[in-house]
Every structure is written in C-alpha cells, then in structure tokens.
Amino acid sequence: MGVLSRAGAGPLCAAARAGRHRRCRVQGVFLGAPVGGSGVSPGAEVIPRFWRGKCFSSGKEPAENSSVTPMLRHLKYKIKSTGPITVAEYMREVLTNPAKGYYVHRDMLGEKGDFITSPEISQIFGELLGIWFISEWMATGKSSTFQLVELGPGRGTLTGDILRVFSQLGSVLKNSDISVHLVEVSQKLSEIQAATLTEEKVPLERNAGSPVYMKGISKSGIPISWYRNLQDVPKGHSFYLAHEFFDVLPVHKFQKTPQGWREVLVDIDPQVSDKLRFVLAPCATPAEAFIQSDETRDHVEVCPDAGVIIQELSQRIAQAGGAALIADYGHDGTKTDTFRGFCGHKLHDVLLAPGTADLTADVDFSYLRRMAQGKVASLGPVTQQMFLKNMGIDVRLKVLLDNSDEPSTRQQLVQGYDMLMNSKKMGERFNFFALVPHQRLPNGSHQMNACKSKPPPAPVAGFHELAWR
Numbered sequence: 001m002g003v004l005s006r007a008g009a010g011p012l013c014a015a016a017r018a019g020r021h022r023r024c025r026v027q028g029v030f031l032g033a034p035v036g037g038s039g040v041s042p043g044a045e046v047i048p049r050f051w052r053g054k055c056f057s058s059g060k061e062p063a064e065n066s067s068v069t070p071m072l073r074h075l076k077y078k079i080k081s082t083g084p085i086t087v088a089e090y091m092r093e094v095l096t097n098p099a100k101g102y103y104v105h106r107d108m109l110g111e112k113g114d115f116i117t118s119p120e121i122s123q124i125f126g127e128l129l130g131i132w133f134i135s136e137w138m139a140t141g142k143s144s145t146f147q148l149v150e151l152g153p154g155r156g157t158l159t160g161d162i163l164r165v166f167s168q169l170g171s172v173l174k175n176s177d178i179s180v181h182l183v184e185v186s187q188k189l190s191e192i193q194a195a196t197l198t199e200e201k202v203p204l205e206r207n208a209g210s211p212v213y214m215k216g217i218s219k220s221g222i223p224i225s226w227y228r229n230l231q232d233v234p235k236g237h238s239f240y241l242a243h244e245f246f247d248v249l250p251v252h253k254f255q256k257t258p259q260g261w262r263e264v265l266v267d268i269d270p271q272v273s274d275k276l277r278f279v280l281a282p283c284a285t286p287a288e289a290f291i292q293s294d295e296t297r298d299h300v301e302v303c304p305d306a307g308v309i310i311q312e313l314s315q316r317i318a319q320a321g322g323a324a325l326i327a328d329y330g331h332d333g334t335k336t337d338t339f340r341g342f343c344g345h346k347l348h349d350v351l352l353a354p355g356t357a358d359l360t361a362d363v364d365f366s367y368l369r370r371m372a373q374g375k376v377a378s379l380g381p382v383t384q385q386m387f388l389k390n391m392g393i394d395v396r397l398k399v400l401l402d403n404s405d406e407p408s409t410r411q412q413l414v415q416g417y418d419m420l421m422n423s424k425k426m427g428e429r430f431n432f433f434a435l436v437p438h439q440r441l442p443n444g445s446h447q448m449n450a451c452k453s454k455p456p457p458a459p460v461a462g463f464h465e466l467a468w469r
C-alpha cells in the first residue's frame, strides 16, 4: 500500500526513512450539500496525489471498522443530551478524548499507521531543523540554558534527530544547560517517544497526576520531561517546535448565509440514527466573534486553540527570549473548507466511524500572525522547499551520498529528498513560519536604538537565501 501524507503526499513507501531508528440545545438547519471538502465521501473524490504528511491505514481494527464506533455512541449521547455540537467540539472529542480519542491510544504514524510525516521520511529534515535552532540560539546571545520544547512530537523522531545534531556540535553547545520538554496528549505516543529518545538503563519517572507526567534522560544524557499543556512547561529562554501539530487543533466552521454568518454544527441524522450530519446553527453563535469584519470568503475555519498557543508562545519569547518554528500545511487566510479526514491512507468522510480516522484542517498562518499581536516578529510562511533549500539541504544530501556506498541507502536518500522538496509532493504544500523577538530582525525596535558600531543581526536562517560571509 502506498503511503499518503496528510497534506496529500502520494505513495512513498520506498522513500520511507531508511532503517528508521525508527456541542443551548439548538435545532440546526440541515446542510443538504456536503460542507465543502469536509463532506467528502470515501471514493467520491480523487485524492490529490501529493499532500501533507499523514496517511491513513486501517483494515486491522475489526471492532472499529464498523461505523458504529464507541466514539459515535459517545457523541450521539452527547448530542441527544445537549443538542448539536460545534465542529471544534467534534474534532476535540474525536481526536483527544482521554478515553477514546484517536490520538490517545494508538500509533498512527508511518506506513503501517495512517499517515507519514517529513521527519519519518528523511533524517535530513530533523538535522536541518537542529541547525536552525543552534543558529537562532547563537544569534540570540548563546543563553546559558537551552530549552527545546516540541508540541505534538509524534514518535519522537524529530527531536531525536535534533539531539543527534546537538551531540555532534557539542563543542558549540558545551556551556549551555540543555533540556527537552515534550507537550503530548497521547499516552501511547509518549511511550514511543520515550523508547525513541531515552536510555532504557535509566528508568523513566512517571506521575500521571502531575502536570509533568513523565521524566527521562536522553541517550546523550539530556533531561526530558513530558507535559499535557504548554502552560506547564517552565518559562525561560526556549526554542519551540511544532511540526504537523497546529493542523490537528479543533476548528470552528462558519458559512455565510443571506441571514449572516452561521456556524456549522454536527447533529444526528434524523433519517439514520447511527449517522451524523452537518447542520447550520439557526442563529449566530458566540464563536462568530472570531470572524474578521472585513472577511470576504463565504466559508471560514477558525482555530481558537491555535490562537491561544500562539499568544502563549509570543508572550514567552518576548519575555524570556528564544524562538518558535512552526511547520505545517496551510494557507495565508485564503482557503475556505479544508476540514478532512484520512483513513487507510485515503481521504475519509469526516463524520464516518469517528475515532478511527485522523481529522485535520489547514493552518491559517494569517491568523497565527494576527494572534502574535505584535509581541514578537513573525517570518513566513515560506514553502518547505525554500526553507530546506536555504538551510542547505543540497549540501547535506551530497555529504550523505558521498559517505554511502550502499545503493539502497543512496536510493532512499534521493527518494526522501524528492518527497520533501518536490513541488508536487511536500515541497510546496508545507510551510515554515517562525516567531522571533523583535530585536532579532534588522529593523527591530531594539536595533533602532542600538549602538551604531554593532553589526546588524544575521538573517534568520531558512527564511532568506544563505549568504556566506
């Protein structure tokens, strides 16, 4: 079976990373037609051949293969009790409900899972991100503490590759007190992360009731802590990373109607009791406040959770220093209905068999930028292709190829590169976006008052062409 990325990447089994070390009850108005892309019926739409890094497998879970899943029963009970729920509530329940959520108890990544992501495709991806963090750490004054914070770390592969770079550049980082902080809701994935990143000899410390629910030591001796919420991560000079994380956060969906904006809700189909359907709220809902007054689209998705996280990151970076690097598929405030599901490496009806498929919506980078509220500067989005090129992916590929005599390894390296960089694959569908302190940019407010003799800050790597000085 081919492996599809959530952004629509096509088959890449062969390119999979070599030897991977690794919810006022209201009656809604039925939306007769599917809500844009989210009304996808399996088989009704041809999958764009190359799209985001999530692919859905299945075919294995017999109990869950029936469309009447435990999650569907839970949602029906909820809707019967309180009325139709927002798409955001639907998404939150389906993905992260502590008992039955899609993300909580399964490993959905990789060829045997439901989707694949860039770090799972090529080690070069994580290595270049590692270089980016070191570069920003150096450009912001080589702080004596270096907190690497990853939101939604999946299998821990990306952090593992970054830590390998840190080890290799140990002489550069030697005076810095490095620690790793992983924000993860999934019990299953946190166990996999621990297996990937820690030394089995040093037992993990577990405390399910604590905000820091697990602690361990990396293979290179770096302390690692696990949290469910970003708010619990210690404040301090930190470098934040979110790869394919914002797209799984719950979105509210709104449709413009002759009566004004109406929120899309999820209800039980009155004709078929085990089926859900989209309806429009009969009147305005509070979430409508998120829509910009000058909005020109007729359908919008808004992700308030993303806004809260960006505000928190911005506040932290402005106060304590550091940077945030966000990579995901998305748009700059131009797209409309992007809510979709994936199962078995195929597009999946978002309302069918909830809990058995991933749900995702494109990240609206213009919203992220607005939510930074000017506390920090934002860069991007730039395409993955441009970012990785600027980070020197070609040079790194050449070094790896030069050092490998094994034809299959060389082939995998080249196929992985193609998957990450090709415009028709992940190269132009994924974007990089960063938050940095204002003084990090040449026209930053701090810089304007700076001493004339001080050279302007170096460009932020990845967002500009490399200039060798």
Ligand code: SAH
Pocket (backbone or CB within 6 Å): 095, 096, 103, 109, 117, 118, 119, 120, 151, 152, 153, 154, 155, 158, 183, 184, 185, 186, 189, 228, 242, 243, 244, 245, 248, 249
């Ligand atoms: N970054 C990884 C995995 C992406 S999948 C990669 O690129 O390979 C999304 C990840 O976010 C998973 O680890 C999932 O368990 C986690 N996640 C989803 N919702 C979350 C939430 N609300 N808080 C923290 N982690 C979450």
